[in-house]
Amino acid sequence: MPAMLLAFCVCLLLASPSLGVPLGEPHKRVRNKLLLVSFDGFRWDYDRDVDTPNLDIMAQDGVRATYVTPPFITITSPAHFTLLTGRYIENHGVIHNMWFNTTTQEKKQYYMTQFVDEWWDNGSLPIWITAQRQGLKAGSLHFPGTASLYQGEKVQVGEMEPIFYNHSNETAWHEKVDKVMGSWFSEQDLDFVSLYFGEPDSTGHKYGPDSPQRREMVKQVDRTVGYIRQAAQKHGLTDRLNIIITADHGMTTVLRNGLVKEIIISKIPGFSFKDIKFQLLDYGPIGMLLPKEGMLEKVYNALKGAHPNLHVYKKEDMPSYLHYSNHPRILPIVLFADPGFVINGLFPVQFNKGEHGFDNQAMDMKPFFRAVGPDFHRNLVVGPFETVHVYPLMCHLLGITPEVNDGSVDATRHLLASFKDSSPAERSEQGAVSRALIGLGAVAGFLALVFVVAVSHSTYKRRRGNRSCEGGVDTEEKDGISTQTSF
Numbered sequence: 047m048p049a050m051l052l053a054f055c056v057c058l059l060l061a062s063p064s065l066g067v068p069l070g071e072p073h074k075r076v077r078n079k080l081l082l083v084s085f086d087g088f089r090w091d092y093d094r095d096v097d098t099p100n101l102d103i104m105a106q107d108g109v110r111a112t113y114v115t116p117p118f119i120t121i122t123s124p125a126h127f128t129l130l131t132g133r134y135i136e137n138h139g140v141i142h143n144m145w146f147n148t149t150t151q152e153k154k155q156y157y158m159t160q161f162v163d164e165w166w167d168n169g170s171l172p173i174w175i176t177a178q179r180q181g182l183k184a185g186s187l188h189f190p191g192t193a194s195l196y197q198g199e200k201v202q203v204g205e206m207e208p209i210f211y212n213h214s215n216e217t218a219w220h221e222k223v224d225k226v227m228g229s230w231f232s233e234q235d236l237d238f239v240s241l242y243f244g245e246p247d248s249t250g251h252k253y254g255p256d257s258p259q260r261r262e263m264v265k266q267v268d269r270t271v272g273y274i275r276q277a278a279q280k281h282g283l284t285d286r287l288n289i290i291i292t293a294d295h296g297m298t299t300v301l302r303n304g305l306v307k308e309i310i311i312s313k314i315p316g317f318s319f320k321d322i323k324f325q326l327l328d329y330g331p332i333g334m335l336l337p338k339e340g341m342l343e344k345v346y347n348a349l350k351g352a353h354p355n356l357h358v359y360k361k362e363d364m365p366s367y368l369h370y371s372n373h374p375r376i377l378p379i380v381l382f383a384d385p386g387f388v389i390n391g392l393f394p395v396q397f398n399k400g401e402h403g404f405d406n407q408a409m410d411m412k413p414f415f416r417a418v419g420p421d422f423h424r425n426l427v428v429g430p431f432e433t434v435h436v437y438p439l440m441c442h443l444l445g446i447t448p449e450v451n452d453g454s455v456d457a458t459r460h461l462l463a464s465f466k467d468s469s470p471a472e473r474s475e476q477g478a479v480s481r482a483l484i485g486l487g488a489v490a491g492f493l494a495l496v497f498v499v500a501v502s503h504s505t506y507k508r509r510r511g512n513r514s515c516e517g518g519v520d521t522e523e524k525d526g527i528s529t530q531t532s533f
């Protein structure tokens with residue numbers, strides 16, 4: 047009876063999971079949600095002179111790195127964009143907190159630069175856009191880069207703080223956490239959120255990293271870490287939310303009051319601002335100069351070696367480990383000072399007690415790194431790694447294929463509780479192969495079915511009462527699938 051045989055086969059086809067799924071669809075492993083939190087300027091060792099019970103519990107429940115190494119220059123927008131893209135600053139192009147135009151002399155400060163799309167959208171896509179393009183939902187609250195369009199796309203759910211926002215208000219911090227956990231992760235079912243807090247950076251700048259005020263602010267951060275984890279629990283997210291908490295850079299004490307000889311560029315013999323077309327000075331320990339036509343050697347020779355704590359480089363001669371050379375926005379002469387020093391232009395106008403921006407090898411520039419969640423080991427302390435590696439780790443956790451980047455998931459695979467394959471890029475190749483195999487398996491399975499059915503046709507005829515679709519063949523197919531989906 048051909049009609050009956052056909053009906054039986056269709057019945058089996060529908061019951062079999064591999065044959066029911068369209069072959070082109072990438073099969074999914076369990077995907078947990080991910081929260082990336084940045085506490086601006088939280089130095090790696092800020093928990094050493096303060097009681098931090100919540101950070102301690104988080105370390106027991108998860109992973110703690112001794113410290114991480116940020117990109118150079120160690121300032122906010124560039125370093126955050128490295129977290130979001132996995133690229134060194136010379137490769138993502140957000141080379142400074144400030145936007146500038148060397149022709150018009152125009153400069154935009156940190157906040158206004160957030161709204162200059164061309165500044166941020168310089169060839170590297172932040173993880174929000176990549177996640178969205180691969181079918182996930184992303185959000186960002188106050189994280190640097192949130193306001194910008196990237197190749198015409200924006201983070202789906204994004205909020206930038208208003209200008210002159212008070213970044214220190216603990217009540218407002220709790221409201222931010224409630225919004226992310228309650229509204230964004232729970233109600234709107236976002237897969238990835240980046241969340242930014244402007245402390246302890248502000249307090250570190252104002253009072254210095256060794257001040258009691260900084261220690262108080264670290265307690266506030268610690269309470270907020272506890273609040274974040276409580277909120278996750280309250281919304282039933284704990285078992286399906288990974289949380290990474292880190293920062294963009296550290297902080298060091300500025301040396302002053304006659305203790306040291308200050309760096310004042312205008313006072314350097316042989317240097318004249320008349321030779322300079324455009325300058326970015328008076329911005330902590332880093333500076334950049336565009337000399338006028340034909341004046342490069344003169345300016346360089348005047349500055350080089352002029353102060354024992356001032357490093358002067360032609361752009362192309364920048365030490366390669368700093369990865370701050372190969373971008374058209376970097377000006378021809380780059381200056382940076384030793385820890386403790388800031389670079390002044392005409393005269394000293396900088397009065398912060400704490401600063402950052404220094405060489406990323408300086409221990410005071412290293413941020414902290416903590417992670418907790420279903421995909422991370424428990425109670426594990428790991429050695430340092432560079433923050434370019436956070437992006438490929440996040441892509442792995444989200445199960446998305448990363449863009450070209452300067453990091454590697456190899457640098458953090460030991461943080462993960464069960465790392466079953468290599469890189470997401472490799473996984474997508476393997477995915478293609480396995481989908482092909484499933485396709486072949488389906489055809490083979492179908493032929494086998496026809497054979498089995500044909501052979502048992504007479505038996506079947508005799509036992510008409512049993513019309514169940516379920517059978518041993520089905521189980522075999524399921525086993526095949528579970529092997530394929532286990533990576």
Ligand SMILES: *[C@@H]1O[C@H](CO)[C@@H](O)[C@H](O)[C@H]1NC(C)=O
Pocket residue numbers: 146147148149150
């Ligand atoms: C700088 O301003 C000049 C003159 O208005 C303009 O031609 C140039 O495109 C601007 N450059 C940038 C990077 O905005």
Ligand SMILES: *[C@@H]1O[C@H](CO)[C@@H](O)[C@H](O)[C@H]1NC(C)=O
Pocket residue numbers: 139167168169374375
């Ligand atoms: C990045 O910006 C530089 C200068 O501002 C520009 O020359 C370059 O074309 C930009 N690259 C991309 C990919 O947007």
Ligand SMILES: *[C@@H]1O[C@H](CO)[C@@H](O)[C@H](O)[C@H]1NC(C)=O
Pocket residue numbers: 212213214215216217
């Ligand atoms: C910011 O808010 C906190 C209280 O949450 C307050 O103590 C502090 O003075 C405020 N800072 C500024 C600059 O207004």
Ligand SMILES: *[C@@H]1O[C@H](CO)[C@@H](O)[C@H](O)[C@H]1NC(C)=O
Pocket residue numbers: 212215216217218221
């Ligand atoms: C702190 O934030 C809360 C909630 O947003 C607000 O009601 C309060 O006025 C703020 N306090 C200060 C000092 O800005």
Ligand SMILES: [Zn+2]
Pocket residue numbers: 086087121122123247294295
């Ligand atoms: Zn910062």
